[in-house]
Amino acid sequence: MSAPMKDPLDLLDLSSQLDEQERDIQHTVRDFLADRARPQIGEWFEDAHFPRELIPELGKMGLLGMHLQGYGCAGVNATSYGLACLELEAVDSGLRSFVSVQGSLSMFSIWRYGSEEQKQEWLPRLAAGEAVGCFGLTEPDVGSDPGRMRTRAVRDGDDWILNGSKMWITNGGLADVATVWAGTEDGIRGFLVPRGTPGFSTSDIKHKMSLRASVTSELSFDDVRLPASARLPEARGLGAPLSCLNEARFGILFGVVGAARDCLQAALSYADSRIQFGKPISAFQLTQKKFADMAVSLSTSMLLALHLGRLKDAGTIRSEQVSVGKLNNVREALGIARECRTILGGNGISLEYAPLRHANNLESVLTYEGTSEIHTLVVGQALTGQAAYR
Known part of the structure; x- marks a missing residue:
């Protein structure tokens, strides 16, 4: 009788399709999670607990915004980023969701559409895990049709006044900065809203039966005044x-x-x-x-x-x-x-x-x-x- 396969992906020897750096990244992430997350994940899921203490460690490993270039990001290829996501989700989708939202939504929105000042202010801190970001697009009554969003930003002199709400926002209750999408007289635009801005509040969603080891929140904006520098200058339209x-x-x-x-x-x-x-x-x-x-x-x-x-x-x-x-x-x-x-x-x-x-x-x-x-x-x-x- 032959020995059973430990990794079902070995059936087609798929690791042979990776280069040495990609394999090293995958194995490093797997080993880290085996020590720091896998033994506790059942308890975290049952207790609806996200392990915030891991965030700086994820940053130190270069996993946050790892496929982006510059500003303290690791700058690895997309396949390596995908393999890291594979290992994160092999432990729990909540861990992969945190890294995805931090790097591919929050950080990418700033990296791709932000000003140089916004990039310098936020990206190094987000990459290091010293700050957390979230991405506010989905609303309580608007999911698959985001063009109908009700959140609005209106000019008031050089400032913007933001009103509305966002729902099902991963990392919302943890975030130091939210990328928020709102309708304006010029179409949909993106804004960076730091935690502590007057009128901006978050409320974590309880009683989830899924993604329990993850923070999911509602974002609320009540006459939030933002300076012109809060708008992502290169983001225009849906x-x-x-x-x-x-x-x-x-x-x-x-x-x-x-x-x-x-x-x-x-x-x-x-x-x-x-x-x-x-x-x-x-x-x-x-x-x-x-x-x-x-x-x-x-x-x-x-x-x-x-x-x-x-x-x-x-x-x-x-x-x-x-x-x-x-x-x-x-x-x-x-x-x-x-x-x-x-x-x-x-x-x-x-x-x-x-x-x-x-x-x-x-x-x-x-x-x-x-x-x-x-x-x-x-x-x-x-x-x-x-x-x-x-």
Whole structure:
């Protein structure tokens, strides 16, 4: 009898597709999390606790805004960033969400659309984990159609007066600065709103059944007065926040592969030790069919992620290609998590085992940064040339 595979991605030897630096980054992140996060993640999930003490450590490792150039950022390639997201989400989606929002939404919005003064003020601190950022786009009544946002910014002399609210904002209750998108007489514009600005408040969302090891908040703006220097000067129109979302979606399509891998590893280990009818359940044909189907799905998702990583590194990736990755990989990861739970039987509902925790988290990942329906229509428009959003 041959030894079981420890990593189901070894089925296609996918690590051979990485260069030495990419493998080193992936292994460094995996080892760090094995020591600092994995032993406590079940407890953090149960207690709805985000480990704030890890933020400076993530910054010291260069994981915050790691794919950006300059301003204290690591400047690694997109594939390396994706692999870091994979390892973060293999522990918990909440950890990957923090890093995604910090780097691909908050920091990227400043890096891409901010003034030099804004970049110098915020990016080095955000990269070091000395400050936390969030990204305010979604509203209580506006999700998939952000062009209908109700948050407004009105000129008052040289200042802006901001009113409105944002909902389901990851890192909101932690953030030292919020990138906030608002309608103006000149269209949608972005603003940097520091914590402590009069009229700006946050309220954390409680009683979540998903992403419990993550801070999710509502942002409220009541006659918030902002100087002209708070506006992101290069952000004009809805395309600006949507480009930031594309950055975050890229991290997701890698990250969920990590969650699926972790589920499959847990189920493989359990099935090898669980004895029924005189033999391990891994020896039964129906169980092996489940494993084979999931391993094929996991491997193809990883191949898709790597391909999109190479396209992004080459500067040729298109938004509909990111939608293909997000749509496919989240859907497949959620299916793997649910199937792995069945292999664990009654034990599968315990936080001692990862699959149901991952499945709960992936229910949120399925929805945020574009629902499956929206990404389906993005792909449909690319194929037909017809926009079917309305």
